Amino acid sequence: MLNVNILSCMMMTKISLPNMLERGKGAVINISSCSGMQPAPLINIYAATKVFMDFFSRGLQVEYGSKGIIIQSVLPFFVTTKLSRIRNTSLFVLNPTQYVRSALATVGLEQRTNGCMSHSIEGWAVEKTPEWLKNKARMHISNNVRKYYLKKYANKNKK
Ligand SMILES: NC(=O)c1ccc[n+]([C@@H]2O[C@H](COP(=O)([O-])OP(=O)(O)OC[C@H]3O[C@@H](n4cnc5c(N)ncnc54)[C@H](OP(=O)(O)O)[C@@H]3O)[C@@H](O)[C@H]2O)c1
Known part of the structure; x- marks a missing residue:
């Protein structure tokens, strides 16, 4: 879990950032999770790796934002993928195409996002509860x- 969710992200960052710095532009989109927005008992390690992803991205944005590089933290709720094992879509459960289309439209506009309107409503509710x-x-x-x-x-x- 630590290797897949944390180490891989750090290594990809190390590989890709120098080229972006040289060109003075680039975008990194890191996928955290709604599980990184609140304690998640029994999937605790997964959630903790997602908190890492969120903070790592936000810290990098502060470090590299002024150098023309966008580093975005995306915190999805449910999407129908192999990983989530959810098959049916609804207002709050998007399919990957719907979700990615919506999330990509936020690049350059939001540094930290739940990716789509319905997930942002859920994110707001989580923060207020x-x-x-x-x-x-x-x-x-x-x-x-x-x-x-x-x-x-x-x-x-x-x-
Ligand atoms: N779907 C959701 O509801 C949801 C919600 C919040 C956050 N996320 C996050 O979104 C990200 C993308 O997931 P997804 O939902 O799009 O699922 P996905 O389509 O199933 O993609 C997951 C990817 O991770 C790879 N993977 C899984 N276990 C691995 C391992 N042990 N070693 C190497 N690669 C491994 C899979 O490879 P294979 O294809 O070869 O299996 C696949 O390419 C994940 O970081 C997940 O935490 C998803």
Whole structure:
């Protein structure tokens, strides 16, 4: 998790920034997550890597913004990808094409974004909700997801 989500980003930054500096322009879009906006029990390490991504990007923007380089931090909520295992779209769950089209339109306009209107509404709600309530809700959701997968794997092993 640390290698895939953190080390790879740092190495790509090291490879690509010098060329951008030389040209005096460039854009780096780093994908954090809504899980980096609040504590995420039971997916804690994933969430912590996403906090890294967000802070790393924001710090780099301060360091390199004046040199013509855009470094954007994107914090999506749910998108229907292989990783999320969500198949059905809705107002709040976009497909990758919809999400990327919307998120790309924010490059150069927003340094930190949830990427689309409906995810920005969710981001606003997360920021306004009291910490104790978010923690309780997240723990409840994470416990249910965990129970679902433990049951699924137990059934699979029986077969
Ligand atoms: N989808 C969401 O709801 C959501 C929400 C918030 C944040 N994000 C973030 O968005 C980013 C992109 O994910 P996605 O949702 O677009 O999913 P995706 O389409 O499934 O892409 C994930 C990518 O990560 C690669 N990958 C997964 N595990 C890996 C490993 N152990 N080593 C090397 N590569 C690995 C996959 O490679 P293969 O194709 O070879 O498997 C794939 O290219 C992720 O950083 C995720 O945290 C997604």
